[in-house]
Amino acid sequence: MRVLLVTPPLVQPNTSYPATTVLTGFLQSRGIRVDQVDLSLELVLRLFSSDGLRSVPHMARYRKTVDAVVRFLQGRNPTLARRIVSRKFLPEGPRFGVLDVLGYETLSPQEQAKYLASLYIDDMADAIRDRMDPHFELSRYAEKLAVSALTFDPIRRDLERKKPTPVDRLLDELTRETIRKHRPDMVGLTVPFPGNVYGAFRIARMVKAFSPRTKIAIGGGYVNTELRELSDPRVFDYVDFVTLDDGAAPILRIIENSGRLLRTFVRENGRVVFRTSEEHDIPHGRIGAPSFRGLKLDRYISMIEMLNPMHKLWTAGRWNKLMLAHGCYWRKCAFCDTSLDTIRRFEPSPADELVDRIETVIRETGERGFHFTDEAAPPGLLRALSKRLIERKVNITWWCNIRFERGFTPELIRLMARSGCIAVAGGLETVSDRLLRLMRKGVTVKQAARITKAFADVGIMVHAYLMYGFPTQTPQETIDALERVRHLFATGCILSAYWHRFALTVHSPMARDPQRFGIRLLPMSRATFAKNEIPFEEVVTATFGRRWAVGDRRYDLGPGLRKAVYNYMHGVGLYEDVRKWFDLKVPRAKAKIRLP
Numbered sequence: 260m261r262v263l264l265v266t267p268p269l270v271q272p273n274t275s276y277p278a279t280t281v282l283t284g285f286l287q288s289r290g291i292r293v294d295q296v297d298l299s300l301e302l303v304l305r306l307f308s309s310d311g312l313r314s315v316p317h318m319a320r321y322r323k324t325v326d327a328v329v330r331f332l333q334g335r336n337p338t339l340a341r342r343i344v345s346r347k348f349l350p351e352g353p354r355f356g357v358l359d360v361l362g363y364e365t366l367s368p369q370e371q372a373k374y375l376a377s378l379y380i381d382d383m384a385d386a387i388r389d390r391m392d393p394h395f396e397l398s399r400y401a402e403k404l405a406v407s408a409l410t411f412d413p414i415r416r417d418l419e420r421k422k423p424t425p426v427d428r429l430l431d432e433l434t435r436e437t438i439r440k441h442r443p444d445m446v447g448l449t450v451p452f453p454g455n456v457y458g459a460f461r462i463a464r465m466v467k468a469f470s471p472r473t474k475i476a477i478g479g480g481y482v483n484t485e486l487r488e489l490s491d492p493r494v495f496d497y498v499d500f501v502t503l504d505d506g507a508a509p510i511l512r513i514i515e516n517s518g519r520l521l522r523t524f525v526r527e528n529g530r531v532v533f534r535t536s537e538e539h540d541i542p543h544g545r546i547g548a549p550s551f552r553g554l555k556l557d558r559y560i561s562m563i564e565m566l567n568p569m570h571k572l573w574t575a576g577r578w579n580k581l582m583l584a585h586g587c588y589w590r591k592c593a594f595c596d597t598s599l600d601t602i603r604r605f606e607p608s609p610a611d612e613l614v615d616r617i618e619t620v621i622r623e624t625g626e627r628g629f630h631f632t633d634e635a636a637p638p639g640l641l642r643a644l645s646k647r648l649i650e651r652k653v654n655i656t657w658w659c660n661i662r663f664e665r666g667f668t669p670e671l672i673r674l675m676a677r678s679g680c681i682a683v684a685g686g687l688e689t690v691s692d693r694l695l696r697l698m699r700k701g702v703t704v705k706q707a708a709r710i711t712k713a714f715a716d717v718g719i720m721v722h723a724y725l726m727y728g729f730p731t732q733t734p735q736e737t738i739d740a741l742e743r744v745r746h747l748f749a750t751g752c753i754l755s756a757y758w759h760r761f762a763l764t765v766h767s768p769m770a771r772d773p774q775r776f777g778i779r780l781l782p783m784s785r786a787t788f789a790k791n792e793i794p795f796e797e798v799v800t801a802t803f804g805r806r807w808a809v810g811d812r813r814y815d816l817g818p819g820l821r822k823a824v825y826n827y828m829h830g831v832g833l834y835e836d837v838r839k840w841f842d843l844k845v846p847r848a849k850a851k852i853r854l855p
């Protein structure tokens with residue numbers, strides 16, 4: 260049996276997504292013939308080339324420069340930097356408008372060149388979207404079709420449209436080439452995000468047409484979160500298996516082909532059925548090291564889309580991704596998908612085993628940068644890991660997500676820094692003690708501020724995930740939250756942040772106990788495909804809270820909040836009244852904040 264694991268378009272082009280590497284490592288350890296290919300990267304490379312741009316109108320100047328610039332962003336053509344910073348080499352489109360405002364001058368010439376080249380790529384991506392395929396964005400494809408798509412209809416409609424877009428055709432061509440090269444008996448497609456769903460089905464469609472005997476399975480974060488109530492048999496015109504949660508044991512069952520399946524949807528007699536057994540998953544400590552074999556590691560494109568140093572981590576550099584533990588050790592936050600196995604089942608790996616994996620990955624990739632992708636890395640495990648990294652003299656640079664909780668003592672933070680930690684990201688959420696209590700975050704504003712300061716003091720960058728529109732949250736509380744965030748930026752405690760609109764999901768404690776949060780669930784039509792975010796209204800309404808909960812733009816504080824933080828990330832407006840960022844009338848900030 261030959262297995263081919265595929266990352267469909269589109270994910271970020273700077274580094275590989277970890278699912279195929281984890282499954283490849285595991286399947287190899289079981290003696291299975293497995294290959295992997297990143298068709299997300301391949302598609303981007305095909306499109307952003309002088310040939311690929313042929314089908315986009317008015318791109319002559321870009322076609323002349325694009326191959327050289329892509330090589331530059333892959334790190335294979337460093338001397339081009341000089342020509343790029345001359346500002347005479349690249350065509351400059353609308354994205355270059357930010358240059359005059361932001362601190363471009365403060366960058367090193369290499370970074371300036373990377374930044375300009377990234378703006379140039381972004382301009383091209385906009386042109387592709389506007390002139391060729393409205394679904395196209397650089398790190399997501401046709402995302403809107405898949406977000407909480409209750410039915411499969413819109414995806415199917417675009418898959419089967421008479422005139423495929425040029426991007427569709429390119430992906431079809433890449434799929435055919437890939438199948439011709441690997442001749443797999445089975446293709447496993449990973450679908451981590453809504454922005455991969457259409458790409459995955461497009462690939463599946465072409466595999467079925469080109470190699471009808473090849474079996475196709477899909478799994479991944481999107482599937483685990485959104486497709487748990489799948490009942491539309493038409494999905495199985497494209498794929499044969501849809502698996503939920505951890506993939507190692509279920510994919511092994513499919514490959515064995517013994518008729519025994521684990522957490523897998525299949526179509527039988529025209530109906531969707533869920534086949535499973537009592538079998539346990541492979542424990543996280545025994546899953547082994549990921550394998551990068553087959554990935555073209557020197558072809559990823561490193562971009563600087565924002566000058567903020569923390570922000571660069573997401574788009575620049577090829578980070579090896581590894582999870583330290585399965586699940587979240589806290590698993591109590593009311594808004595989080597705590598009923599999902601990926602959060603609920605907490606299973607840390609021993610520190611020594613993790614260092615073994617890290618060493619294996621370094622040997623294979625030659626890279627020493629690691630992104631630990633846990634939702635919230637436990638402080639105890641980080642302590643053990645940091646110690647073992649130092650003791651075993653394994654020199655790496657790493658960053659991860661955490662909770663700003665008491666366990667992060669100054670001593671632990673120093674230890675983390677010594678072992679190579681350069682950044683952490685964590686939820687400050689609504690930045691209000693009343694709401695943090697209500698949502699059971701288990702942190703207070705003061706404590707979080709102290710901890711962010713301790714990180715900043717040792718030079719570890721901090722990113723904060725922020726949330727607005729939480730049920731019962733008043734405009735006053737929202738403005739006060741922004742005021743606290745402003746202080747945190749101004750005092751250097753945090754370096755970057757992003758406001759997410761609160762979304763109620765079907766897997767969260769809030770959906771099971773809406774009354775406690777003053778909300779009522781609204782009826783929705785039955786999902787036969789995806790289900791995740793659910794509609795609600797506030798019963799206990801705080802002034803105009805109800806109206807922003809239902810998305811009335813006149814009361815939406817989101818744009819102002821995002822604008823404020825975007826500016827703070829560039830050091831702009833840090834000492835000004837927070838009301839200046841809003842087009843609508845908002846209350847004066849009352850928050851008093853005493854920072855460490």
Ligand code: B12
Pocket residue numbers: 269270271275276277278279281282398399446447448449450451452453454476477478479480481482483484485502504505506507509510573580582596601602632633634791
């Ligand atoms: C780290 C992370 C990020 C990072 C890094 C992403 C990256 N490129 O590496 C950042 C911050 C950039 C990010 C961004 C986003 N993320 Co995110 N992210 C995660 C997180 C916490 C970990 C991902 C990870 O590394 N997992 C480790 C790998 C190995 O696990 P895995 O992919 O799930 O694979 C396992 C199984 O799913 C299965 N499997 C996977 N593929 C396949 C294939 C087959 C054939 C089989 C059989 C099995 C199988 O086997 C694997 C091993 O067990 C997950 C949550 C989670 N715990 O997984 C959310 C998660 C994937 N993200 C999510 C979302 C929504 C997003 C965003 C869309 C958020 C936003 N609104 O912008 C963006 C999208 C970015 C994009 N380009 O489109 C959702 C997706 C769910 C959904 N509704 O679709 C998740 C699941 C979190 C959640 N529950 O809400 N994310």
Ligand code: SF4
Pocket residue numbers: 587588589590591592595596597602634635662686
């Ligand atoms: S929000 Fe984060 S810390 Fe809270 S339960 Fe979810 S994963 Fe854990």
